[in-house]
Amino acid sequence: MKKTTTINLAGMVYHIEEDAYQVLRQYILDIKRVFSSQQGVEEMVSDIEVRIAELFQERLNKNKEVVTLADVEEVMVIMGSPNQFDENYDGEDEEFFHHNDYHQEQGSKRLYRDTDEGMLGGVSAGLAHYFNIDPVLIRVLWIVLVLAGGSGVLIYIIAWIAIPEARTTAQKLQMKGQSANLDNFRAFAESVTNEAKTGFKRASNSVKNSFKKKDNPISNIAKAIGRVIGFVLFLVGVLGLISLTLFFLADYSFFFLNNEVIDGDINSIIGLIFTSSVLAAWLIFTVSIIPLIFIVLAGGMLLFNQKPKSRTFVLTLLIIWFIAIIGLSFLGIRTGFDFKETYKSHEKTYVEGVFPEVQVNIFEDDLLITNSMDYDFDQFISITQNEVNLGYARIEVLPTSDSLFYYSIEKRSNGGSLKTAKENSEEIKFDIEQEGNVLNVSGKYGFPIESKMRGQKVFLKIYVPIGKRIILNGNLEDYPIRLQTRTRFNDEFLEQTSVWEATQLGMEYRGL
Template sequence: MKTVINITIGGLVFAIEQDAYDSLEKYIKEIKQTLVEGDDVNEIVSDIETAIAEKLSERGRSERIAVTEDDINKVILEMGAPIDFKEAGGVEGESAQSETEDKKDEIKKRLYRDTDDVVIAGVASGIAKYFDIDPAIVRIIFVAALFFNGIGIIAYLIFWLAVPVAKTTTEKYAMSGDKVTLKEITERVKKNINDIDKEDLEKARGLWNSLLSGLKRIFSLIGICIKVLFSILRYVVGFSFLLAGSFAMAGLVSALVIILFVDNASIPQSIQPAMQLVLSSPLGVISIVSVFLTAVIPFVVLLLAGGSLISKRIILSVTKSITLAAVWIVALVLAITTSAVQIDRVLEKVGPINVEDNDFMININRSEEGIKIDVTDKDRKQNSKIEVSEDVAPNLPKIEIYSGLSFTQNSTVINLARKGLEGSLKAEVGQFVALTELDISNNNFTDLPAEIGQLSQLQVLNLSNNNFTGLPHELGNLENLQVLDLRGNNISKFDLQIIREKLGEEVTVVE
């Protein structure tokens, strides 16, 4: 049997057992004590009471069915202990407290380097946060200051060394903190000066540490400098690669297009006939294309390398590079084998190639040993000679025409002038069936082999300024001979007469 009290909670009447009432009263009192919000306490408590009243009536409690202590305990469990209210309300308590603190003593703003917004070391962004302006403005000022004897760099380095990085959230918050007045700054400076006097000893001890951290900062600075330099270098090199590669490619491609598809009006006059000859055969076109590919692929690689450097990722994949390398090697081999034949053809049909411009002159001609390329640098007056031996056309057999002098069998022109040769040519001279011109002038020859008569294609035979006293009868077999130069020899008038008769009137004999 228990005492029952009638009470109203939140406007509802309840019959409540004595011990339950005690618990409830204690609970409400505790809530009132924990809440320290002035006027609102009553309102909160009345809200809570209303809530309790609703909970109790939901459980079917009323003036007729008494509220037990068990009911109250369950309600309290649902509502939560006052200590929990305090924690939730604590947010408010704290904020109320900090509000008043803020008014007196705003969060100290400090200059930090802002590593969240970094170009070099976050100096500019830190300063920008401190003064609450856009970092871009600070950066522009730093860059502009570069032009005043490099003050920008020096100032930046000093800031870098002197200003710490904002590491913790508090520090980051303190970066932009609240507004700082001039008065506060001067006060802080004064206080710092006082502190220095007091803390001289401690400072001395801390000096070593700050020296160490300073050194660390210097090293990291050097590291970053190197990094920055490297990235600048990366851009410069990458950009020049891109530029060189694209210009070279553009030049080569337009050259190819002009040669292959456009009338050769843009080609230098001196090489027009040669070009026409080369283009007349499919092999010549292959030669030009393969030379083009050999030249252009390295520039493609250069271009891609430049792109990779700037974009910081490798544009050229492994498969692509292998393909490129394979194409290049094939083109190179083709270029070497086909263009040797083409150059030979040009020299044979058109004559020596002369390419000349303001700086240099290239002369390509045939010589006894093969193809001879003379490159003359007009500025330096240097003359470098490239002798391309006929080994580049390995399939053609060579025949010795004079001791130590060999020519390919299909040679059409053989020039042995001014070599100081004597005696006679070898009998093998008869094997040069394609020969149209033979020049052995200005030597000391005395005889010609009879096999000379087998040169059915020979048109020009220059024997001038030698020691010939007579010539073989077989000269009469040279069906296509047009010019025979016999000046400066010891051939008697009688013999000359016979020679003229043998050769007929079509042949011009120069005496």
């Protein structure tokens, strides 16, 4: 049974055996004595105490809560003897540090931001230390990422928030892969002193010092610019969060996607694409909102001069973000399998009766397209509770050696299997009605919402017997219609009702 005492080391409370405490106390006093003439000794001793506390923490667990003499001796061997730097020391007890069974701890690198050598947040300098490369290469990579689409800005902001700054001497040594022992503490302190004396970083220090002066014009300008940037980032982030939330929660009637007008809310669109609509909606929302949160955090840091947020909070967001990206990728792959097979159905229909010509009317939602209308016929997707209208059927007019007018309808669709693709194709709705020599064509086609968007398309081909004519009524200049002609025809021919005659060489324009 041994007597124990309680100590406060680097802000942490430890229970330690009394004889171990006496050895540790003398060890720290020796450090202070030997390094008393060293510039910044208090900071150095504080860093050494932090490192000793870390080593103690590694040796404690739920089954061992007291620091023993053996622990202290092991830590002393790892840290090294302060007496080796004392010119008046006679070498007594030094044998303990040279012949002890413990081995010197090997240095292991840790990723920190190096604000001493960094130009902005120290991210590039810290990564350069970690990967042992020139920081210029890292900075060039950031520039490439920014020019390649702006992703470098977001990644840098995330890294700035997530990677801690190397503040203590021990952290700066670990950043460079050096063991946090007395040799390296002293070498680091001497290098800083020598650099200051020789003016190695004269320009850098002068700039940094100028920034630290409260009334310095450069400092004021830099702070003002930083706050402007912070305000912009904060405002963009907040507006983005509000817009994104409303975008997913509100019932929007119209929005644009890839230059297409969509009548429906975002959740309906997601449900039309992904096999699991609810999960896909949450994953897309998560992947979209977390970068906006990082932008708000970065803007707040610059605008309100805040310190970086909790690493645990930032890392938690990053983990959630990466999990959402991975989940969305797997869901996308699963949805992609539904496009594996393609099925095409063909339906051929003759126009009943013998006519020298036929007329074609195009209807837009039961509204006849006339010469006075100026439609651009952009792709338009409308979603109702039971049906999806997916755009306009492609029409092609061709000559034929047959004596009768006829048309063929081709319906295409994809599916995970050929059977599913066939079922999706058969569910496409597209109407043509004949009234004498007039074909009333529904410009749009649709399908049940349960079929989902699986590449459904409709192609209508109208065949005109050679020597006979077809009349295309209405302004169809911008409609997806094609005529098989000998030479390229001008779209202006379709601005008004136009007449076309079938010949051996193709369709010929015959005016109005």
